[in-house]
Amino acid sequence: xxxxxxxxxxxxxxxxxxxxxxxxxxxxxxxxxxxxxxxxxxxxxxxxxxxxxxxxxxxxxxxxxxxxxxxxxxxxxxxxxxxxxxxxxxxxxxxxxxxxxxxxxxxxxxxxxxxxxxxxxxxxxxxxxxxxxxxxxxxxxxxxxxxxxxxxxxxxxxxxxxxxxxxxxxxxxxxxxxxxxxxxxxxxxxxxxxxxxxxxxxxxxxxxxxxxxxxxxxxxxxxxxxxxxxxxxxxxxxxxxxxxxxxxxxxxxxxxxxxxxxxxxxxxxxxxxxxxxxxxxxxxxxxxxxxxxxxxxxxxxxxxxxxxxxxxxxxxxxxxxxxxxxxxxxxxxxxxxxxxxxxxxxxxxxxxxxxxxxxxxxxxxxxxxxxxxxxxxxxxxxxxxxxxxxxxxxxxxxxxxxxxxxxxxxxxxxxxxxxxxxxxxxxxxxxxxxxxxxxxxxxxxxxxxxxxxxxxxxxxxxxxxxxxxxxxxxxxxxxxxxxxxxxxxxxxxxxxxxxxxxxxxxxxxxxx
Ligand code: NAD
Numbered sequence: 001x002x003x004x005x006x007x008x009x010x011x012x013x014x015x016x017x018x019x020x021x022x023x024x025x026x027x028x029x030x031x032x033x034x035x036x037x038x039x040x041x042x043x044x045x046x047x048x049x050x051x052x053x054x055x056x057x058x059x060x061x062x063x064x065x066x067x068x069x070x071x072x073x074x075x076x077x078x079x080x081x082x083x084x085x086x087x088x089x090x091x092x093x094x095x096x097x098x099x100x101x102x103x104x105x106x107x108x109x110x111x112x113x114x115x116x117x118x119x120x121x122x123x124x125x126x127x128x129x130x131x132x133x134x135x136x137x138x139x140x141x142x143x144x145x146x147x148x149x150x151x152x153x154x155x156x157x158x159x160x161x162x163x164x165x166x167x168x169x170x171x172x173x174x175x176x177x178x179x180x181x182x183x184x185x186x187x188x189x190x191x192x193x194x195x196x197x198x199x200x201x202x203x204x205x206x207x208x209x210x211x212x213x214x215x216x217x218x219x220x221x222x223x224x225x226x227x228x229x230x231x232x233x234x235x236x237x238x239x240x241x242x243x244x245x246x247x248x249x250x251x252x253x254x255x256x257x258x259x260x261x262x263x264x265x266x267x268x269x270x271x272x273x274x275x276x277x278x279x280x281x282x283x284x285x286x287x288x289x290x291x292x293x294x295x296x297x298x299x300x301x302x303x304x305x306x307x308x309x310x311x312x313x314x315x316x317x318x319x320x321x322x323x324x325x326x327x328x329x330x331x332x333x334x335x336x337x338x339x340x341x342x343x344x345x346x347x348x349x350x351x352x353x354x355x356x357x358x359x360x361x362x363x364x365x366x367x368x369x370x371x372x373x374x375x376x377x378x379x380x381x382x383x384x385x386x387x388x389x390x391x392x393x394x395x396x397x398x399x400x401x402x403x404x405x406x407x408x409x410x411x412x413x414x415x416x417x418x419x420x421x422x423x424x425x426x427x428x429x430x431x432x433x434x435x436x437x438x439x440x441x442x443x444x445x446x447x448x449x450x451x452x453x454x455x456x457x458x459x460x461x462x463x464x465x466x467x468x469x470x471x472x473x474x475x476x477x478x479x480x481x482x483x484x485x486x487x488x489x490x491x492x493x494x495x496x497x498x499x500x501x502x503x504x505x506x507x508x509x510x511x512x
Contacts, residue, residue: 052069058354075203124389164506174201246270267279287439288441293464308350315460341393359412381394431457
């Protein structure tokens with residue numbers, strides 16, 4: 001019976017009663033609402049102040065939809081709903097919580113094409129890439145649904161006779177989740193599934209550039225039977241909707257994926273009230289090409305790491321460090337291949353637009369400044385396909401490692417080539433960064449590969465592939481300004497979203 005009921009719910013899921021403005025796909029009839037609402041207490045709600053903000057289509061620059069502009073009062077409402085729902089949610093055994101999360105995963109699977117359509121429409125990436133990203137989010141959800149069976153504590157020995165020592169995991173309470181727009185459905189899954197499996201309720205602040213992706217996830221979660229209030233989703237700007245969530249005294253853990261600048265504020269504000277904080281921040285990731293590298297493979301992975309998803313990955317490669325002996329050959333092959341990249345939103349295109357106009361303007365300004373400082377633009381460097389937010393894939397050389405553009409994340413399709421004489425210089429340059437998220441080396445030498453993995457200052461080290469591509473069951477996170485030492489997802493995310501309690505049980509054998 002349950003299955004039939006679920007099927008009816010899912011088939012009704014997208015026939016929503018909202019004002020239908022844009023039909024993303026005629027075949028699938030997926031609709032992005034004209035006004036994308038909050039999900040609070042299991043219902044769709046507009047903002048109390050009744051204001052909205054515009055969400056533009058990155059591929060055209062035209063209005064795609066509007067999001068409700070939540071502010072402090074809306075956040076208070078969402079946190080209260082989460083707080084009231086949390087204790088009942090925590091009473092459900094983790095195995096059963098996992099079964100409910102599994103229902104959400106089934107809903108995502110049933111609606112993978114529709115989710116992908118929305119992700120593609122909001123980000124400007126191709127449907128193929130959006131579908132793959134949704135598959136990654138589903139895999140992550142599956143992993144955490146099963147973690148309900150493995151919320152392990154520890155049993156150990158005691159120094160005292162007739163005493164037993166163990167730990168159990170307990171939820172923290174309300175989780176405040178704040179995410180970026182670059183891989184929107186993966187980012188939602190990355191935070192929501194581990195937070196909920198641990199018995200927390202959550203308030204998710206969607207990225208303002210991808211409101212409908214979070215909204216459709218909320219719709220699927222409600223249809224799957226998630227109790228009202230366990231997951232609340234709020235739309236809005238960072239300073240208006242994100243900041244009050246971080247400051248709210250009833251939010252026990254703040255998990256944030258976004259820029260280092262905002263992460264610093266969150267660390268300070270949430271830290272001040274002793275909330276737990278998990279920060280997944282930016283990167284300026286090195287990809288090293290040694291003189292013994294397979295150059296075809298190195299070119300392939302440099303292109304993917306620097307330009308796929310329009311370079312909007314925390315794990316993208318933006319510093320390409322090349323041994324002197326192969327510098328010219330590698331550079332010329334890379335430039336040639338970069339010129340062949342196809343820009344657009346179709347499945348056979350290589351990269352789409354960046355997420356908004358202001359991101360694009362930041363990049364253009366950074367490239368102009370680098371050029372004024374003596375940088376050579378090997379390819380790209382300009383806006384294309386206006387009025388969409390397209391940045392041409394860009395390669396620079398003759399940039400000092402200490403220059404602003406070498407040290408700061410741009411979060412777009414821009415990479416800089418550096419020449420080094422040997423392994424020691426390559427490693428030193430790789431580590432000469434305020435960030436430490438991911439790194440890759442291309443070499444046929446086992447000695448170089450292992451040494452690099454040992455010594456590079458990064459949370460992820462890769463041999464002979466790209467700087468991105470972390471798997472859902474593996475911990476991800478960075479050193480230095482790339483994070484605060486936590487790791488999500490993997491089983492390690494359980495440490496972010498749960499509290500350990502020691503339990504000692506004393507017995508008296510004389511009272512048997
Ligand atoms: P951003 O920091 O500007 O925004 C991220 C989120 O924070 C958005 O939802 C935004 O509304 C919110 N926000 C902004 N100001 C806030 C405030 N004062 N208080 C609370 N919330 C606030 O980042 P972005 O430009 O949207 O995203 C790109 C950044 O995200 C890059 O630095 C990228 O490397 C990083 N990122 C990191 C990871 C990772 O896992 N390490 C993954 C994806 C993206």
